[in-house]
Amino acid sequence: MIAVDQITKLIVKLNMELREEIRVIDDFFKIHFIENKGAAFGLTVANIFNSFGGNMSEETSKLILSIFSIIAVVFIGYFLYKLADHRSPLPYFVALIFGGALGNIIDRTFYGVWFASINEYEGGLFHGRVVDMFYFDIWYGTLPNWIPFIGGELYSLWPIFNVADAAISVGIVTILIFQGKFCKMDAAARKADPSSSSPASSEDAKKPEENSGSATIASEHT
Numbered sequence: 001m002i003a004v005d006q007i008t009k010l011i012v013k014l015n016m017e018l019r020e021e022i023r024v025i026d027d028f029f030k031i032h033f034i035e036n037k038g039a040a041f042g043l044t045v046a047n048i049f050n051s052f053g054g055n056m057s058e059e060t061s062k063l064i065l066s067i068f069s070i071i072a073v074v075f076i077g078y079f080l081y082k083l084a085d086h087r088s089p090l091p092y093f094v095a096l097i098f099g100g101a102l103g104n105i106i107d108r109t110f111y112g113v114w115f116a117s118i119n120e121y122e123g124g125l126f127h128g129r130v131v132d133m134f135y136f137d138i139w140y141g142t143l144p145n146w147i148p149f150i151g152g153e154l155y156s157l158w159p160i161f162n163v164a165d166a167a168i169s170v171g172i173v174t175i176l177i178f179q180g181k182f183c184k185m186d187a188a189a190r191k192a193d194p195s196s197s198s199p200a201s202s203e204d205a206k207k208p209e210e211n212s213g214s215a216t217i218a219s220e221h222t
Contacts, residue, residue, distance in 0.1 A: 001099030005163040006106060009131040013111075018120055027137050034160055035121070035129035037062060059127065066108040066126040073101045087189030088182040093171040100167035104130050132160045 012033050016022075022031040037058065076098045083091040107130040112123020121129060139157035175182075 001096060001163070001167050002103050002106075005100070005103035005167070008133070008163050009103075009107065012133045013115065013131050021135075030135045030137060031133050032135035032160055034132050036132050036160075037121070037129045062108070062127050062129075066105070066128075069101065069105050069108060073098065073105055076101060086182075086186050087193075088185035090175065090179070090182040090186070093174045096167040096171035097175075100164035100171065103164035103167075104162075107131055130162070130164075132162050132165070134162065134166075135160045 012031065016031075016033040018033055018035065020033050024030060076094070080091060080094045080098050083094060108128050109126055111128030111131070112119065112121075113125055113128070115128075116123055119129075123129075136158040140154070142154055143151050145151040
């Protein structure tokens, strides 16, 4: 997932001008090159903080977002490690989230350094921007001012996204919908395969054998 994400980003980054657009399916689906300085829907930490009367610079905002993303992906990676023996598709969807998050972290961490000579912004380590390109032109316009954080801004109904964003979305939605089924699949698989049981279960499995042995000894004495 990380490889596919980075390859598509590098193709766009190195071969298209910022805001250049290639129509794939008429006006409905396009490749539209933008660089996202924030998180989902273009939100930044500065947008949120300043809406409450604060005064945070965009540079500080990008640094906070990059560091927070790295911390989050470490926790996701640890969770994925703990799921290594889970007997359901759950680890694969957690891996999608992990790979997608790591793909975007690479942009935020290194793109400000790797592409400093061609960037249209002042970058640096942890100050890069995420490359987005997939655009479904369902609706585009100015959002009402009463919407928190992003009111009054120009937005598309379906945000411009990349492979990493798609992987994260698919992973999260699938887990939310099927988490109960995944847990049942894991429980059923472990029940069918006693060797995968926990140590406590193994101890319990020994008890009938011990009881059987005691019964045999008792019958011999009788």
